[in-house]
Amino acid sequence: MSRFTLPRDVYHGKGCLEELKNLNGHKAILVVGGGSMKRQGFLDRAVNYLKEGGMEVELFEGVEPDPSVETVMKGAEAMRAFEPDWIVSMGGGSPIDAAKAMWAFYEYPETTFEDLCIPFNFPELRQKAKFCAIPSTSGTATEVTAFSVITNYQTGVKYPLADFNITPDVAIVDPDLVMGLPVKQVAYTGMDALTHAIEAYVSTLNGPFTDPLALQAIEMVFDYLPASYACDMTAREQMHYAQCLAGMAFSNALLGIVHSMAHKTGAAFSTGHIPHGCANAIYLPYVIKYNAKDPVAAKRYAEIARRMGLAGTSEKALINSLCEKIDDFNVRLNIPKTLKEFGINEDEFKEKIAKISELAVGDACTGSNPRAIDPTAMEKLFTCTYYGTEVDF
Numbered sequence: 001m002s003r004f005t006l007p008r009d010v011y012h013g014k015g016c017l018e019e020l021k022n023l024n025g026h027k028a029i030l031v032v033g034g035g036s037m038k039r040q041g042f043l044d045r046a047v048n049y050l051k052e053g054g055m056e057v058e059l060f061e062g063v064e065p066d067p068s069v070e071t072v073m074k075g076a077e078a079m080r081a082f083e084p085d086w087i088v089s090m091g092g093g094s095p096i097d098a099a100k101a102m103w104a105f106y107e108y109p110e111t112t113f114e115d116l117c118i119p120f121n122f123p124e125l126r127q128k129a130k131f132c133a134i135p136s137t138s139g140t141a142t143e144v145t146a147f148s149v150i151t152n153y154q155t156g157v158k159y160p161l162a163d164f165n166i167t168p169d170v171a172i173v174d175p176d177l178v179m180g181l182p183v184k185q186v187a188y189t190g191m192d193a194l195t196h197a198i199e200a201y202v203s204t205l206n207g208p209f210t211d212p213l214a215l216q217a218i219e220m221v222f223d224y225l226p227a228s229y230a231c232d233m234t235a236r237e238q239m240h241y242a243q244c245l246a247g248m249a250f251s252n253a254l255l256g257i258v259h260s261m262a263h264k265t266g267a268a269f270s271t272g273h274i275p276h277g278c279a280n281a282i283y284l285p286y287v288i289k290y291n292a293k294d295p296v297a298a299k300r301y302a303e304i305a306r307r308m309g310l311a312g313t314s315e316k317a318l319i320n321s322l323c324e325k326i327d328d329f330n331v332r333l334n335i336p337k338t339l340k341e342f343g344i345n346e347d348e349f350k351e352k353i354a355k356i357s358e359l360a361v362g363d364a365c366t367g368s369n370p371r372a373i374d375p376t377a378m379e380k381l382f383t384c385t386y387y388g389t390e391v392d393f
Contacts, residue, residue: 012173020049029084031099033091067098076105093140097148100166122163132170136177139189141247143171175237187333188277190225193243195280199256200249202300210253217246260363289391297370338388
């Protein structure tokens with residue numbers, strides 16, 4: 001048996017933020033990030049809509065990029081004091097991911113972070129509150145997914161939490177919120193969305209419900225991401241929908257080792273944090289070449305290339321075309337081709353890569369990757385992504 005779970009309601013279209021006034025409840029806590037929503041006036045607008053709908057509103061502000069365990073605990077404490085029946089989170093992946101984890105600790109104060117790290121081990125939510133997510137970036141799609149990524153800064157490791165319980169009840173996908181996105185964020189989040197869709201399509205859990213969503217998302221990213229990066233606002237709206245479709249696909253089909261690698265390297269090096277979408281964009285072509293040694297995965301990658309109208313008659317030629325297309329996008333979006341080019345120190349890379357490889361193999365996303373991998377092969381693959389060498393194993 002397979003399962004396909006999405007929010008009950010997905011509102012989309014310019015101005016649909018107004019739907020907040022139709023949420024039925026008494027108290028809403030609004031969880032937000034660093035201030036861009038406030039500066040652009042969307043935070044005030046959201047608060048006013050909730051109040052118009054008859055709700056008392058409290059803010060929890062300042063969720064950092066790559067939210068920490070500490071922030072989650074602080075937010076859960078604020079929720080226990082305020083007792084909301086709606087948790088509303090607006091912003092990029094970080095505040096929404098943090099709010100999902102806060103939700104669990106609000107409803108179950110005695111649960112531990114270790115409990116939640118076990119995939120699909122959450123207690124039954126919605127005992128106290130429902131959840132509404134409003135994305136302000138076009139990449140993570142956390143507004144429609146069963147996932148949340150929280151960082152333990154003591155260990156430098158990102159933990160992907162996974163449970164259908166944390167799929168939001170309502171998603172509000174309003175393109176107005178992404179019109180002012182900085183272009184670097186457009187690039188990184190757009191490539192994150194592309195990675196979601198490609199990994200979902202080749203995942204071992206792909207199926208007839210997720211395939212059409214993944215293919216449509218890939219097509220839309222190929223059609224609209226460069227124009228969105230060039231500040232075409234029609235393209236930016238379409239990218240906001242594309243990333244949401246990609247999220248619907250991967251929330252149900254799961255992901256693969258591009259994400260395992262990104263999760264375990266994001267906060268691992270002293271030379272600087274690697275933004276999640278940037279890491280995905282670097283790793284994706286290398287992982288395609290690794291996975292394509294598996295005949296089932298090769299067939300799926302070739303299908304993507306064929307559906308996108310890329311050049312090639314043989315399976316190998318089609319897969320090469322797909323990798324070239326991704327490489328071309330990375331060049332156009334000013335994304336480096338290797339970890340070395342990104343600026344990761346070579347000695348530190350060599351020193352840490354064995355441990356990172358072990359952690360990446362143990363990541364929750366590795367299980368649904370189409371080709372098996374062990375720490376030795378993972379280390380070889382990371383080495384290819386550092387120096388830009390050919391994946392020939």
